[in-house]
Amino acid sequence: MEKHMVVCPYCGSGCKFNLLVENGLVVGSEPLNGLTNQGELCLKGYSGYDFINDTKILTPRLYHPMMRTSREKPLKRVSWDTALDFVAEKLLAIKEKYGPDSIYCTGSSRGTGNESNLVMQRFARACIGTNNVDNCART
């Protein structure tokens, strides 16, 4: 069994624990002596890991890029190149037509981590040229 140290993705307490991994599946959690949790966890720390394994209890995981070219068409699986080229082209056209402030980006205050937020805000500011970047701090 492998053990990998993580910080809990739920509330802002910052509890540290190990994720226990067997055959590529996360099968358990084990509290660590972190600064705030001192070897303890709440029920989300103990029982909140199996969504990673794609349990399909509520909603399925996403594994492949999908897109639709118009609202009248259904979503289809596409390659990363197709999806990202489509988004890049559309964003450039929208920026050209309506200006950089017509594009909105969000960072995330959830499990994505600080680095994803650093990259997203640089993208909004340096690539698009807008300060329209925010996170769900208000809800």
Added chain:
Amino acid sequence: MSCGVPGMEDAGCLFLFGYNPNTSHPIVARRVVRAKEKGAKIIVADPRFIETARIADIYMPLKNGSNVAFLNSFAYSIIDQGLVDEEFVRDHTTGYEDFVKVVERYAPERTKDITGIDPAMMNEAARMYATAEPSSIICWGMGVCQQVQNVEAVHTCAAIACITHQIGKPNSGVAPVRGQNNVQGACDMGALPNFFPGYQSVTNPEVREKFAKAWNIPVDKLSDHVGYKVSDIGHLVEDGKVHAFVNMGEDPLQTEPDAANLKRQLEGLDLFVCLDIFMTQTCAEADVILPATSWGEHEGVFTACDRTFQYFSAAVPPKGECRHDWQIISDLSTRMGYPMHYENTKEIWDKECRELWPGAYGATYEKMAGLGHAQWPIPTLDHPGSPDLFLGGKFSTPDRRARLIAHDFVYPTEMPDEKYPLVLCSVREVGHYSCRSMTGNCEQLTDLADEPGYAHIAPADAKARGIEHDDLIWVYSRRGKIITRAFVDDRINEGAIYMTYQWWIGKTNDLMLHHVDSRSHTPEDKYCACQVERIDDQMWAEEHCQELYMALKERLFKKADRQYVDSDELGVPTELDEADVTPDPQPATA
């Protein structure tokens, strides 16, 4: 927070104001218990008799929506009883006279009908808070922030800490305990429309100069004005101001108020892109879905509620074609003509955070290895980190003095009336988190609590409507009508009901008013008017809930199934089908 979480247990008094730690932060709640065991006084002000109220020295059952009137009276009591630290006020603050001019109109006797608090209790609590040794901490949560007078209440809490000198020393001050695991981090990292990383203002030309240089662009390419706030996105699309939305890891159609209206507004986008790990209700409306790696599949740094940076590792490799969020955005940027490339998260952290935010320079990955951590401000490599802010009464204003501000009380936006006589307040429950895309896919947490969720209602209000515990009920407001289950609860106040916001059927945000305050643009999720009604045919209601739940799930599964069919193969739908139509949560049979 001006203090650290561990230090809470060494305060002499914890004043919990609109904060329910047992539900929102169980591991912080244990510090409250420890503080009590070490002899601290506990004051709880909340309309509900929350778990912490059971160990409180004083429990203050304030009325919903009365925060600023309450705090003004609290400040009045401090001044009236001669408990102001005049030396601290003189040496470390400005604006005291103007502050007094406002709060002197709020004698507890005059506000008792608004707040529901007996003046003697107000005086006793103010004395307990102001005189506690060695320090007091005011802790708050969304009970302060999601009100129409949220910024006003925060100003007043901070002023109360200043006039009593319960700030500017260890384990003291103000503790707005952040709800989501990295909301402090997202804000720290500049995912805010007014700040670059490290709260460096976008309107400051010198700051823009610094970032333009680091990012290899001419400074005039950086916007010199503050951006829009995401809580306004629906109106911005409707007014033709925003045409494209790149949404990373959030599910606004579940978490934002007046969600049904927001869905309609977002249909006006020219381009809607979602980066997510699950097919959420929001993803289901997107034009482009980009699959990201989950927590557990990527590494990085989170910031805890008390400014503590901690490293987390990846436990399992990415699944399918999933990429890290930072890889997706860097690739997109490069395709748009602004190349961004990083080898790993450490490179991002060093270049984009440590190098550009002096207050975080000492927070290296090495320092955060294992059980290590780094609490900002941490400006140098050998700095120990800062559990406490404003030590010695030195504040982060240009003159290093705290500005004392008070505000007159204003009633909530939508008061109860004859047709909608109850207050609806959106709260949290311990086993589920945010939109529940993560916890709703955890077996044990789903076993513990599932659709349609509960509306907690006081026994007298339930009785008056013929409602018994566990009955299915209608809850309706001016925005919508939903089914949920009644939890008849003698620990809540009459005249209000409390619901959590993660359910699809008992969807609180189809009822909530979308009203934001003028400063922070935070929705008033703690207060709108509603009515509750028993459903006569309970059998029908149970079946209906089941059917609706299955239909809502099935729709998302069908949409997600399209990722497994190659575009060139036969069998790919070429026309819209039932997966593209949302089941109606309010059937005609109602």
